[in-house]
Amino acid sequence: xxxxTQSSRYLVxxxxxxxxxxxxxxxxxxxxxxxxxxxxxxxxxxxxSYDVKMKEKGDIPxxxxxxxxxxxxxxxxxxxxxxxxxxxxxxxxxxxxNQPQHFGDGTRLSIL
Amino acid sequence: xxxxxxxxxHVSVSEGALVxxxxxxxxxVPPYLFxxxxxxxxxxxxxLKYTTGATLVKGINGFEAEFKKSETSFHLTKPSAxxxxxxxxxxxxxxxxxxxxxxxxxxxxxxxx
Numbered sequence: 001x002x003x004x005t006q007s008s009r010y011l012v013x014x015x016x017x018x019x020x021x022x023x024x025x026x027x028x029x030x031x032x033x034x035x036x037x038x039x040x041x042x043x044x045x046x047x048x049s050y051d052v053k054m055k056e057k058g059d060i061p062x063x064x065x066x067x068x069x070x071x072x073x074x075x076x077x078x079x080x081x082x083x084x085x086x087x088x089x090x091x092x093x094x095x096x097x098n099q100p101q102h103f104g105d106g107t108r109l110s111i112l
Numbered sequence: 113x114x115x116x117x118x119x120x121x122h123v124s125v126s127e128g129a130l131v132x133x134x135x136x137x138x139x140x141v142p143p144y145l146f147x148x149x150x151x152x153x154x155x156x157x158x159x160l161k162y163t164t165g166a167t168l169v170k171g172i173n174g175f176e177a178e179f180k181k182s183e184t185s186f187h188l189t190k191p192s193a194x195x196x197x198x199x200x201x202x203x204x205x206x207x208x209x210x211x212x213x214x215x216x217x218x219x220x221x222x223x224x225x
Contacts, residue, residue: 004155031211040121042202042215043156050211058212090155097211098144098163103155 003027006091006104013111019078021107023091030096032074034058034066037088037106049074081111116205118216126224131175131190133219135203138184145186146204146213147177156202162186173197198223 007022025032031050035043035058045058047066055066063085067075074093078085088108092101119134137143144163148156160171167179173196177188186203203216 009153033212040217042116042217043213044215045212048211092156094211098206100146100158100161101156101213103148103157105153105155 004091004093004102004104006089006107008107009105011107011109013078013081013109015080015082015111017078017081017111019081019109019111021076021078021089021091021109023074023076023104024072025074025093025102026072027093027095027102028071029093029102030071031094031101032068033092033094033101034064034074034076035090035092036060037090043090046076083111085109086111116203116214116216118201118203118219120219121217122220122222124222124224125193127195128192131188131193131197131221133188133201133203133221135177135186135188135216136184137186137203137205139205139207141207142181143205143207145177145179146206147171147175147186147188148202148204149173150200150202150218152199159188159201193221193223195223195225197221 003026005024033048034046049055049068065077090106091104094101117136146161147159162179170176175190200220204213
């Protein structure tokens with residue numbers, strides 16, 4: 001089974017802080033994704049990566065950046081956290097396009 | 113761009129009753145369609161997928177969905193609800209050769225004893 005591991009389940013940070021969310025997958029998947037989940041809005045794609053050092057903006061990239069230095073690891077960075085970035089963040093990976101995405105358990109981030 | 117509409121943000125069913133969750137999509141090309149389930153404090157788990165071929169797709173935990181191109185729908189059903197089916201369900205669509213999924217807003221299912 002694919003295992004996607006997010007480093008923290010819960011995280012509390014202050015406005016203006018630089019925040020790092022880490023995600024690791026163990027199945028040599030090419031593609032990795034970061035979503036945020038908010039009630040009534042479903043999942044919205046922030047960034048995705050289809051190869052090491054490659055990244056593309058999703059639907060809501062403002063205020064975020066990403067890093068993929070190794071195939072198994074995809075990091076989401078909040079450059080200067082703001083209260084409107086309080087949300088559930090989900091990482092996912094897939095072997096190739098159109099294959100199902102496998103999700104981590106999520107990080108519930110609160111920005112105070 | 114494709115979009116996904118899930119009709120009804122909350123559905124309540126009695127244990128043993130039919131579960132029906134509705135999903136309609138818009139896509140300019142033949143879509144790939146997915147249903148995911150999310151249990152409390154967990155990530156999303158794939159229930160089933162449609163790519164090509166048979167339009168009635170069977171998934172895990174007794175769920176199935178039917179792709180109806182003429183209606184642009186991919187509704188999810190389960191003949192007999194169980195208490196363990198209480199969760200949030202998401203419909204998602206992608207285009208062929210596209211990395212990205214577009215998700216619906218989700219439907220929360222509660223099961224009454």
